[in-house]
Amino acid sequence: MVKSTTKAIPIIEFSSVSFSYGDRRIIKDVSISLPPKKITAIFGGSGTGKTTFLRLVGGQLNPSKGDVFFDGKSINRMKYSDLYSARRRMGMLFQFGALFTDLSVFDNVAFPLREHTNLPSRLIDDLVKMKLHAVGLRGAASLKTAELSGGMARRVALARAIALDPELIMYDEPFTGLDPIATSVIANLIQKLNSALGITSVLVTHDVEVSLKIVDHCIVMAGGEVIGQGSPEEIRKSHNPQIRQFIKGEIDGPVPLHYPSETYEVDLGIKHAG
Amino acid sequence: MRANAFLKGFVAIGRITVDGVWKIGAGTKFILNVISRSRMTFQRPRLLIDEIFFTGTLSLIIIIVSGLFVGLVLGLQGYETLKRYGSAEAVGTLVALSLVRELGPVVAALLFASRAGSAMTAKIGIMKSTEQLSAMQMMAVDPYARVVTPMFWGGFFSMPLLAAIFSAMGIIGGYLITVVVIGVDGGAFWSQMQANVDFHGDILNGIYKSIVFGFAVNTISLFEGFDCVPTAEGVSRAVTRTVVTSALAILALDFVLTAFMFTGV
Ligand SMILES: Nc1ncnc2c1ncn2[C@@H]1O[C@H](COP(=O)(O)OP(=O)(O)OP(=O)(O)O)[C@@H](O)[C@H]1O
Numbered sequence: 333m334v335k336s337t338t339k340a341i342p343i344i345e346f347s348s349v350s351f352s353y354g355d356r357r358i359i360k361d362v363s364i365s366l367p368p369k370k371i372t373a374i375f376g377g378s379g380t381g382k383t384t385f386l387r388l389v390g391g392q393l394n395p396s397k398g399d400v401f402f403d404g405k406s407i408n409r410m411k412y413s414d415l416y417s418a419r420r421r422m423g424m425l426f427q428f429g430a431l432f433t434d435l436s437v438f439d440n441v442a443f444p445l446r447e448h449t450n451l452p453s454r455l456i457d458d459l460v461k462m463k464l465h466a467v468g469l470r471g472a473a474s475l476k477t478a479e480l481s482g483g484m485a486r487r488v489a490l491a492r493a494i495a496l497d498p499e500l501i502m503y504d505e506p507f508t509g510l511d512p513i514a515t516s517v518i519a520n521l522i523q524k525l526n527s528a529l530g531i532t533s534v535l536v537t538h539d540v541e542v543s544l545k546i547v548d549h550c551i552v553m554a555g556g557e558v559i560g561q562g563s564p565e566e567i568r569k570s571h572n573p574q575i576r577q578f579i580k581g582e583i584d585g586p587v588p589l590h591y592p593s594e595t596y597e598v599d600l601g602i603k604h605a606g
Numbered sequence: 607m608r609a610n611a612f613l614k615g616f617v618a619i620g621r622i623t624v625d626g627v628w629k630i631g632a633g634t635k636f637i638l639n640v641i642s643r644s645r646m647t648f649q650r651p652r653l654l655i656d657e658i659f660f661t662g663t664l665s666l667i668i669i670i671v672s673g674l675f676v677g678l679v680l681g682l683q684g685y686e687t688l689k690r691y692g693s694a695e696a697v698g699t700l701v702a703l704s705l706v707r708e709l710g711p712v713v714a715a716l717l718f719a720s721r722a723g724s725a726m727t728a729k730i731g732i733m734k735s736t737e738q739l740s741a742m743q744m745m746a747v748d749p750y751a752r753v754v755t756p757m758f759w760g761g762f763f764s765m766p767l768l769a770a771i772f773s774a775m776g777i778i779g780g781y782l783i784t785v786v787v788i789g790v791d792g793g794a795f796w797s798q799m800q801a802n803v804d805f806h807g808d809i810l811n812g813i814y815k816s817i818v819f820g821f822a823v824n825t826i827s828l829f830e831g832f833d834c835v836p837t838a839e840g841v842s843r844a845v846t847r848t849v850v851t852s853a854l855a856i857l858a859l860d861f862v863l864t865a866f867m868f869t870g871v
């Protein structure tokens with residue numbers, strides 16, 4: 333019998349991963365896999381551990397339990413040198429850009445090329461201009477990072493993240509702080525990178541509306557756990573009240589807005605902790 | 607209650623001791639890590655040159671000006687004292703020995719710590735708190751090898767050079783005030799200095815001192831930067847700690863080194 337669907341090996345797989353900062357458990361026994369060459373969105377409220385999730389993939393944090401697999405190999409059990417070669421295949425857009433403040437826009441984008449290749453400077457020049465053009469900032473090449481707005485900085489960071497043509501790109505909140513035009517530009521770019529170059533993309537965001545239009549697969553997280561996943565239509569039609577609340581942006585619902593604490597009354601001294 | 611206060615004091619001493627020991631251990635591990643990643647620094651001289659510029663050249667002005675003033679003061683004070691014993695020409699020797707043995711290495715290191723050391727801490731601390739170091743890691747570039755180690759070696763080579771320049775400027779200052787202004791015999795000033803300053807015993811020992819100080823200041827500055835709490839406040843605290851700890855380390859090391867070098871033990 334021939335299998336009609338060859339099941340692709342997931343490029344990222346979490347196998348019962350837990351992670352804590354001190355005593356606070358941020359990720360609780362999460363097992364998921366992300367399909368290759370697709371765009372996956374990870375939704376979740378502020379502080380649910382989305383950035384932490386990406387850091388686990390990049391091997392910057394190690395799970396306290398379980399394994400994070402990248403292309404079949406456990407990131408958290410790798411030798412140092414293997415981890416670095418794995419990272420060369422990843423690009424990451426940091427939530428706040430994380431541009432090198434002592435370098436110009438051009439040099440920021442050129443940085444990974446200069447560190448990892450021996451290309452002649454003419455070629456680096458062209459590559460950097462192409463990457464900057466892709467994010468609409470070719471004209472800003474000579475600016476210093478201090479002269480950029482937040483949204484521009486994010487786009488430069490994106491150009492830098494794709495400089496080495498990675499196989500996997502992780503976007504941490506790519507749309508926050510962008511105007512509607514820049515949002516569409518970035519959304520289009522994410523789609524283009526994915527379809528033209530077959531780059532696997534992971535999008536971590538709470539910007540549901542824009543993301544649902546471009547992604548292939550969604551994972552919804554709350555309280556460090558995966559509360560649902562599926563295609564954008566499935567998510568839209570979900571009956572799970574937690575997911576509905578998140579998609580619709582309702583304040584009241586099962587997902588708590590507040591950081592864990594004593595009850596409000598106790599904190600204000602009206603009642604005593606029982 | 608008194609017993610309670612006593613206990614609190616005890617706990618505080620314990621905590622300071624444990625923190626101190628922890629820091630020494632972590633600092634040692636850190637610096638070994640830094641040095642073990644030296645290959646890139648020496649394969650790419652550009653990185654090293656940039657850091658020598660950053661730590662050395664930018665400290666030049668303060669070193670030159672301070673050296674000159676210290677020399678002027680030494681000349682004045684030395685002349686006033688030596689005159690009473692009728693040996694004013696020995697002022698050249700006094701100025702030169704004070705500078706190459708002690709003041710050159712020590713004061714240059716103190717100035718280096720407050721000018722270049724604090725800048726190194728701030729730079730690393732800011733790169734840490736704005737996730738630039740994380741970003742570098744994610745680009746598969748080792749931030750130790752790319753950023754920290756070149757800074758270490760840059761400072762390492764700058765420090766003895768700065769100390770030498772400081773001493774040279776001091777001697778010029780001493781010459782200006784005693785020979786040019788006061789009118790001590792210039793020939794005697796130089797010849798006495800030449801006769802009494804020993805290359806091995808004085809100049810080399812001074813250079814060794816500044817190498818040790820440079821090592822200490824670099825280690826402290828870079829470790830504080832790397833270890834800081836990644837916020838604006840954390841960085842500013844780390845910079846303060848760098849200056850204070852470096853000053854203490856320089857003075858304490860100077861005592862130890864002097865005891866070994868110049869007492870004929
Ligand atoms: N260095 C740290 N030390 C201790 N706790 C941390 C640290 N970094 C993050 N946390 C905690 O971990 C939780 C998850 O943080 P994370 O940055 O992953 O959230 P997030 O989902 O990315 O939020 P946002 O959407 O606001 O960026 C937060 O509640 C935060 O308080």
Ligand SMILES: [Mg+2]
Pocket residue numbers: 382383384427504
């Ligand atoms: Mg985040």
